[in-house]
Amino acid sequence: MTRVKQQKPAASPAPAPSIPAIPKPDVPARLAALPGLPIGELKAEWRRLFATEPPPYNRRFLESRLAYRIQELAYGGLRPETIARLDALGEQFDGRNITFRRIRHEQRPIAGTRLIREYQGVEHVVTVTRDGYEWQGRPYRSLSAIARAITGTRWNGWTFFGIRPRSGA
Structure with missing residues (x-):
């Protein structure tokens, strides 16, 4: 006897979380408040502004990325053309070599050292x-x-x- 699998109705995808727009006049106050927030509140802010779990990095990283994100949501981010140009320049500079992306030639000791x-x-x-x-x-x-x-x-x-x-x- 062959069993026929019943198709389960497809679950509707979860709606994408809404990331709040930030009014331009609020930006300076929000940026100034970041250093005084407890780490738990920084992580909660990360969840609100990025709609993802915060990475397990230090406070300084979270503050700097949140500061950028606040400004990005208020004033807008980089245009796609700018991002593409930066990517092209990066590849031209380091030839897709990840090691050199992390440590640029100017920072490495001179060959022969x-x-x-x-x-x-x-x-x-x-x-x-x-x-x-x-x-x-x-x-x-x-x-x-x-x-x-x-x-x-x-x-x-x-x-x-x-x-x-x-x-x-």
Whole structure:
């Protein structure tokens, strides 16, 4: 005997949450209030303005993104043409290489630079290459990967090797 599956009626999609428009005169007061809000209220504001759960980032990140969003809802965001142009410029600059998007060429040490770090009595030498880094004869795309290979734990590579971004970059 063959069973016939009964079709369940398709559930209607949930209506998209309504994101409130922000009157332009309210913007300065709302921006000024952000630093004084408890973190719980910042997260509630995120839910209201983005209609998503807040990311698990620090307070400073939430405040800056909320400040941008408040202004975006009051004054309007970037035009699609501007976004497309910025994307094209970004790809032209970094060639779709995510590593270079995170750390721009101006901020990376110059190719040929040797980074030396002593860890647990062993000296480790990393050479900066044009496309990344080299350690023990192997190429790596990031200093964090090298720091992890050395220590066995996750590290920020720049912190592990004591590199600070150049000022003004």
